[in-house]
Amino acid sequence: MKRRLLVIGIGAGDPDHLTVQAIKAxxxxxxxFIPEKGAEKDGLARIRREICEQFIENDTYRLVPFAMPVRRAAGDSYGAAVDDWHAAMAGIYGRLLAHELDEDRVGAFLVWGDPMLYDSTLRILDRLKSQGGLDLAVEVVPGITAIQALVARHGIPLNAIGEPVLVTTGRQLRDGFPRDADSAVVMLDNGETLRAVAEDCDIWWGANLGLPEEMLVSGRLRDVVDRIEANRKETREKQGWVMDTYLLRRRK
Incomplete structure (x- = not known):
């Protein structure tokens, strides 16, 4: 019998981001299965627990916390560092599913944002299935992304009329603003990217979107970069972590 597993997108932080489909799932x-990333990021696990308390209509469910391994510094080999981390996570997932989820039960991972966008849960489960040993039936429930939350909070459309939008990472943008796109959404930035952007751009930035400590800044990049960096530092110092994303658009 296959073990049934739900991978559920829970939005960018606001419990109201949950869809009816997610609540039913x-x-x-x-x-x-609740990932824990140390005391500094306990707020992320706490929000997952609170979402369960708010939306699950029975008291028969069980929470299984597990420690997340720390990914080693990438250096010049980002792909190898990520692959090593995925291998470690696949081992953890395998042990959790084998020991904590009976074959007649349904398990769930609650994924920040949407499972298809810059999240590794589905890749790790695919890796686990390819290794054999566990027969898994995985169902994915989409969620509100940080991109949607960002442009909604700023009250702007994501794209210019008839123009594409590139979704990329801070690491990629440090090599230069792409020539074939005038708009780029940047995720997974460690705070080192904005100073490296040479183009004259407007920015719409948001940190910890949907949470009480949410911060928003918009304007011409060169005029607001100091404020963004100060807000980012303040959020990290207060919360122990910061998740930010932003939209850059070339000025014409």
Whole structure:
């Protein structure tokens, strides 16, 4: 018998981001696997627990916390560092599913944002399935992305009329603003990218979107970069972590 596993997108932080589909899926699950990333990021696990308390209509479900391994510094080999981390996570997932999820039960991972966008859960589960040993039936429930939350909070359309939008990472943007795109959404930035952008751009920035400590800044990049960096530092110092994303658009 296959173990059934739900991978549920829970939005960018606001419990109201949960869709009806996500709430129905959560009420089908009996075991929820809750990642813990140390005391500094306990807020992320706490929000997952609070979402379960708010939306699950029975008291028979079980929370299974697990420690997340720290990914080694990438250096010049980002791909190898990520691959090593995925291998470690696949081992953890395998042990969790084998020991904590009976074959007649439904398990769930609650994924920040949407499972298809810059999240590794699905890749790790695919890796685990390819290794054999566990027969998994995985169902994915989409969620509100940080991109949607960002442009909604700023009250702007994502794209210019008839123009594409590139979704990329801070690491990629440090090599230069792409020539074939005038708009780029940047995720997974460690705070080192904005100073490296040479183009004259407007920016719409948001940190910890949907949470009480949310911060928003917009304007001409060269005019607001100091404020963004100060806000980013303040959020990290207060919360122990910061998740930010931003839209850059060339000025014409």
């Amino acid at each position: 959560m009420n089908r699950a009996q075991v929820f």
